[in-house]
Amino acid sequence: MPLLVTGTIGIDTVHTPTANAEEVSGGSCAYFAAAAAFHHSPIRIVGAVGGDWPEGHAHLLESIDGLCLEGLERRSESKTFAWGGRYFDNMNQRETLFTELGVLEEAPPEVPASYADSRLIFLANSHPSVQLDLLNKFPNRKLAVADTMDLWINIARDELLALFKEIDGLIINDSEATQLTDITNPITAARAIIEMGPSFVIVKKGEHGAVLVHADGIAALPAFPLEEEQVVDPTGAGDSFAGGFMGYVAAKGTMDFSTMQTGIAWGTVTASFTLGSFGLDGLVATSREALETRMQEFRQIARI
Numbered sequence: 001m002p003l004l005v006t007g008t009i010g011i012d013t014v015h016t017p018t019a020n021a022e023e024v025s026g027g028s029c030a031y032f033a034a035a036a037a038f039h040h041s042p043i044r045i046v047g048a049v050g051g052d053w054p055e056g057h058a059h060l061l062e063s064i065d066g067l068c069l070e071g072l073e074r075r076s077e078s079k080t081f082a083w084g085g086r087y088f089d090n091m092n093q094r095e096t097l098f099t100e101l102g103v104l105e106e107a108p109p110e111v112p113a114s115y116a117d118s119r120l121i122f123l124a125n126s127h128p129s130v131q132l133d134l135l136n137k138f139p140n141r142k143l144a145v146a147d148t149m150d151l152w153i154n155i156a157r158d159e160l161l162a163l164f165k166e167i168d169g170l171i172i173n174d175s176e177a178t179q180l181t182d183i184t185n186p187i188t189a190a191r192a193i194i195e196m197g198p199s200f201v202i203v204k205k206g207e208h209g210a211v212l213v214h215a216d217g218i219a220a221l222p223a224f225p226l227e228e229e230q231v232v233d234p235t236g237a238g239d240s241f242a243g244g245f246m247g248y249v250a251a252k253g254t255m256d257f258s259t260m261q262t263g264i265a266w267g268t269v270t271a272s273f274t275l276g277s278f279g280l281d282g283l284v285a286t287s288r289e290a291l292e293t294r295m296q297e298f299r300q301i302a303r304i
């Protein structure tokens with residue numbers, strides 16, 4: 001079953017306590033797609049970039065097997081989405097230094113006619129109006145899952161609440177779940193979000209793992225334990241988690257609780273490769289064999 005994703009394709013500048021990376025390949029859609037492509041094909045991208053999108057970034061995406069880039073619009077007169085962030089000493093927390101919306105302030109990208117049979121939709125982090133607009137083009141979808149971020153909770157809350165009424169699942173990190181609900185406990189916050197529309201919520205807790213709250217139960221898994229030197233840049237880990245999760249669910253073709261539970265494990269393992277390098281490099285340098293080996297290690301560590 002083809003999996004379609006929309007979100008940002010961005011130029012990221014990242015500062016960590018020990019290193020800096022300027023203008024690396026990023027964006028929620030790019031991380032998601034690169035991660036999902038390990039598990040399923042095709043991954044159909046709907047997004048837009050500007051004339052300033054570096055050729056090197058294009059080559060990186062083009063090098064990933066299983067990605068369909070037909071829905072990637074290049075707008076020569078526009079600016080690519082750009083984001084800058086700085087991590088604090090423990091690498092669990094970061095601050096956004098700048099967000100330049102660029103193409104996100106323009107009309108949403110067109111969906112190619114060849115994507116019309118997409119049944120699985122992932123709305124990676126983007127303006128909730130763009131997410132909703134895309135969703136409305138797929139009335140026959142089987143599963144729609146979204147992600148969001150502090151910026152949109154702050155500036156587009158009403159649009160976000162409208163989106164929640166249409167999606168099946170939400171993947172969100174713990175601080176954003178709290179920002180949205182004023183509830184610090186992730187399970188209670190997830191239940192409050194379920195009241196807003198989605199039927200399941202996955203709350204990501206960084207190095208403390210993730211928890212799924214679903215009508216059929218709760219599942220919780222730790223993060224894959226990495227040593228200090230293995231955590232180079234956490235940017236995109238959340239999107240990669242979502243890509244691993246959705247890619248696995250798409251490959252299975254079933255959406256029950258147990259599939260989602262295993263999907264969380266694959267999401268966790270896939271995301272762990274993003275942490276090892278800046279930008280998409282960690283994922284691009286990884287093989288399916290390395291992923292499977294790490295999954296076996298994770299099964300032993302988490303006893304699943």
Ligand code: AMP
Pocket residue numbers: 008010011012025026027028031082083099125126127149151152234235236237238239240
């Ligand atoms: P994550 O670390 O999983 O939260 O994802 C970070 C990625 O999301 C970076 O590559 C950014 O380019 C992108 N990003 C940052 N802010 C936003 C935003 N407000 N909307 C969409 N994408 C964003």
